[in-house]
Amino acid sequence: MTWVEANGxxxxxxPQFRRTRRMRRTPALRGLVRETTLQPDDFIQPLFVxxxxxxxxxxxxxxxxxxxxxxxxxxxxxxxxxAGINAVLLFGIPEEKDRAASGALDPDGVIQSAMRxxxxxxxxxxxxxxxxxxxxxxxGHCGILDGCExxxxxxxxxxxxxxxxxxxxxxxxxxxxxxxxxxxxxIRNALDAAGHGNLPIMSYAAKYASxxxxxxxxxxxSMPAFGDRRSHQMDPANAREAITEIxxxxxEGADIVIVKPALAYLDxxxxxxxxxxxxxxxxxxxxEYAMIKAAxxxxxxxERKVALETLTxxxxxxAGRIITYHAKEAARWLREGxxxxxxxxxxxxxxxx
Ligand code: PBG
Numbered sequence: 001m002t003w004v005e006a007n008g009x010x011x012x013x014x015p016q017f018r019r020t021r022r023m024r025r026t027p028a029l030r031g032l033v034r035e036t037t038l039q040p041d042d043f044i045q046p047l048f049v050x051x052x053x054x055x056x057x058x059x060x061x062x063x064x065x066x067x068x069x070x071x072x073x074x075x076x077x078x079x080x081x082x083a084g085i086n087a088v089l090l091f092g093i094p095e096e097k098d099r100a101a102s103g104a105l106d107p108d109g110v111i112q113s114a115m116r117x118x119x120x121x122x123x124x125x126x127x128x129x130x131x132x133x134x135x136x137x138x139x140g141h142c143g144i145l146d147g148c149e150x151x152x153x154x155x156x157x158x159x160x161x162x163x164x165x166x167x168x169x170x171x172x173x174x175x176x177x178x179x180x181x182x183x184x185x186x187i188r189n190a191l192d193a194a195g196h197g198n199l200p201i202m203s204y205a206a207k208y209a210s211x212x213x214x215x216x217x218x219x220x221x222s223m224p225a226f227g228d229r230r231s232h233q234m235d236p237a238n239a240r241e242a243i244t245e246i247x248x249x250x251x252e253g254a255d256i257v258i259v260k261p262a263l264a265y266l267d268x269x270x271x272x273x274x275x276x277x278x279x280x281x282x283x284x285x286x287x288e289y290a291m292i293k294a295a296x297x298x299x300x301x302x303e304r305k306v307a308l309e310t311l312t313x314x315x316x317x318x319a320g321r322i323i324t325y326h327a328k329e330a331a332r333w334l335r336e337g338x339x340x341x342x343x344x345x346x347x348x349x350x351x352x353x
Pocket of ligand 1: 130132134142177178184212213214215216217229284286287
C-alpha cells in the first residue's frame with residue numbers, strides 16, 4: 001500500500017499533510033521566515049601589511065587580496081568603511097626576519113606603523129592585531145625554537161610582549177593565533193601590567209592544523225622552513241577537544257573566541273555556540289576563499305551565490321561574526337541585493353532571480 005492509499009490526502013475535507021512550500025512561494029514570504037541574515041558588519045577583513053612604500057601586490061593564490069604597504073592602507077580602509085566593514089585583522093610582513101621574531105616587537109615595525117596610521121586616519125575602524133611569530137621568524141614557525149620544536153613557555157613570553165607592543169601602537173583588540181598553552185593568561189597579565197586593562201583579547205581558541213591555510217602562507221610569507229604545525233594546532237579529527245580549548249581560553253581571560261577554519265568545521269562552530277555564551281567568531285580561511293575564486297574563474301560556480309551561501313552557512317552554524325577575505329565583495333553584493341529588492345539585505349531571494 002502506498003502512503004496515499006494508507007493516509008489519503010484528505011480527511012473530512014482537510015489536507016492531511018503539511019504544505020511547507022507555502023512559505024517559499026514568493027521572496028516576501030521567504031523573507032518573513034528567514035532565520036539567518038547577513039549584513040556587512042558581520043564581516044572582518046584580514047589585511048596583509050608589508051614593508052616598503054607604494055606596494056599593492058596581488059596575492060597569486062588569493063585573487064582580489066593584496067599585500068599593502070602602510071601608505072596604501074588609508075585608501076583600502078576608506079574603501080572598507082565605505083562598504084560597511086567595521087573591523088580589520090592585521091598581519092605584518094617585515095622586511096627582515098630572524099630566529100627571535102624581533103620585527104614583531106619593533107615599535108616602528110610594519111604592524112605597529114600600520115596600526116598608528118589607521119588610528120590616525122580612520123579612528124572609527126576597529127583594529128585587530130594578529131599576535132603570532134610565524135610571519136616574523138626566518139624559519140616560519142610560530143615561536144622560539146628549541147631544537148626542532150616550538151618551545152611553549154619562551155614563545156608565550158614573546159607573544160605577551162608582541163601583544164603589548166600592538167596595544168601601544170593602537171590595536172583595539174589583540175588576537176593570538178599561535179595555539180601555545182597559557183598564552184591568553186600571559187597576554188592578559190602583560191596587558192594589564194602595561195596599562196591596557198581595557199583591551200580585549202580575541203583568541204584563536206580552536207585552531208586546527210589545516211591544509212586550508214596554504215594560500216595564507218604565500219600571502220604572509222610564513223611557510224615553515226621544515227616540519228608543520230601539528231604539535232600545537234589541533235587535529236582535524238577532534239571536535240570535543242575544541243570545547244576544552246575554548247573553555248581554557250575563556251578561563252584565562254579571552255573575551256571573544258575564534259573557531260578556525262570555518263567551512264569544514266561547522267559542527268565545531270555549532271558545538272561552541274551551544275556550549276558557551278561568549279562572542280564567537282569563525283575564520284573563513286584563505287584556502288576556502290581560494291577554492292571559490294578558482295572555481296569561479298573557471299566558470300564552474302557562481303562566485304557571488306556560492307560565497308554568500310557559504311557565509312550564510314557559517315553564520316547559521318552559530319558564528320556571530322566572520323573573518324573573511326570576501327568581506328568587501330560580500331558587503332557590496334548585499335548592498336546590491338538591497339537595492340534591487342528594496343528590502344533590507346534580502347540576498348537569498350536574489351539568489352533565485
Ligand atoms: C598565523 C596565522 C595563520 C593564519 C592566520 N594566522 C597561518 C597558520 O597558522 O599557519 C591562517 C589564515 C588563513 O589561512 O586565512 N599563525
